[in-house]
Amino acid sequence: MSGHPGIDPTVFGPYLTRTRWFGGKGRDFAVSDVRRLGLLGDGNPVLDVLLVELTYADDATTELYQVPLSYYTEPEHRLDHAFVGWWGDPDLGWVHAYDALHDRAATRLWLQAFGAAADGPAEVGGLVFHRTPGHDLDLEAAGTLFTGEQSNSSIAFGEDSVLKVFRKVTAGPNPDITTHEALTLADSPDVAHLYGWVEWRGLEPAAGATSSTTVHLGMLQQFLRTATDGWDLALTSVRNLYADPELAAREAGGDFSGEAGRLGDTLREVHAVLRERFETSTVPASFTAGQMHARLDAALPVAPLLAPHEAALRALFDRLAGLGDLPVQRVHGDLHLGQTLRTALGWKIVDFEGEPAKTLAERLLPDSPWRDVAGMLRSFDYAAHAVERSHDELDETALAEIRLRGAEWVERNQRYFLASYAGGDLTPDERTLVTAYTADKAVYESVYETRNRPTWVDIPLAAVARIGAST
């Protein structure tokens, strides 16, 4: 990368560690390069879209982060909370720089650039803007930054559209865009429709990396006005259940089984479209089972409490290995209740970026749809336990009672979700597949919890034990 004269790279260190979305917090890093990708607007503000390269001290790996700044010639006190620094820019002169996502006047420049792409891709300020047909964009809507925990940054433009600005970027197609595009072209009712995206062309392919030089920087999509987060909705249902000790899960005011069933339908429809629109193939079940064995090998030393269940897990993975060839396709890749939104018009699935820990090349590989199914099944289990954990005022007897009722809630919603997804009873092979993927996920969770939240590790361990006992 070429340097970006005028900016002292050390301004980015303190700024990055202050943001919500920076994934490298706690690690020692240096800013190894700063590059200007595009400049939007003609003054007060100018939106400078920067690509910041970080090199980590522990393993010398690098990461690229997108950092859009908004520049003013004079201090802009309404943006004091988003101040990044001030310096002399060789092209623009003296600038006071702010985090552009906090600045309505700057986010408006993105929206206006999408406006210029109404009749086809448009180059604006060095970036290329694309639109998908079918929506009349509200170009006057004011931008508001989402406040929730997020690894990217999203701006709602009124009630019309949402711009998700990707933070950690790589050269190559972002599946959040390509998957949303395919589902939008198929007029799927199960996602927020894609309205457009913005990219930058020009990254030299790194040795051994993807040959694409296009970096996807942001995605504009339908704003889901009436949306409630699926995870929050599930927690509310569990809370209602626990609040009334007389009621069984099916009688409780917050019974979730209808929603769980509709979620199963939604996922089935999404998978069907993705099967049509992307490449499909098969993977030998023995290969998939081998990967699960290998993950278990790696997990056992980290989470030794898995050991009593090792034999049962290995037997399950061996059964999977006997299933011949497994169909694989484009999937969500990181599905859980937090990736679903309930709207007045039904469930929508969001965030098709895939599993954050995987490389882009891995995330683009076709995968088994049962991985998504297993993700949802595990999420129901976590919802019940998350609420249970908030009841630390209860004595052991009362806790045992809500655990029992929570287990009933989980079993009921998993059953409704699965039956809807599969359109009836699962075949024995499908049962093996979904159980193996669920076990594999719980093994992963056991490692994650041991490392990050040791008091939660009994949640996935109990799931592993249940699977072991039933196979």
Ligand SMILES: Nc1ncnc2c1ncn2[C@@H]1O[C@H](COP(=O)(O)OP(=O)(O)OP(=O)(O)O)[C@@H](O)[C@H]1O
């Ligand atoms: N189209 C939409 N309309 C309204 N709200 C949305 C829309 N898409 C996403 N959201 C909300 O924004 C949140 C963040 O979106 P998303 O998961 O796509 O971002 P992300 O940065 O990839 O998040 P994460 O860090 O969890 O991966 C979602 O949980 C949802 O509540």
Ligand SMILES: [Mg+2]
């Ligand atoms: Mg994401």
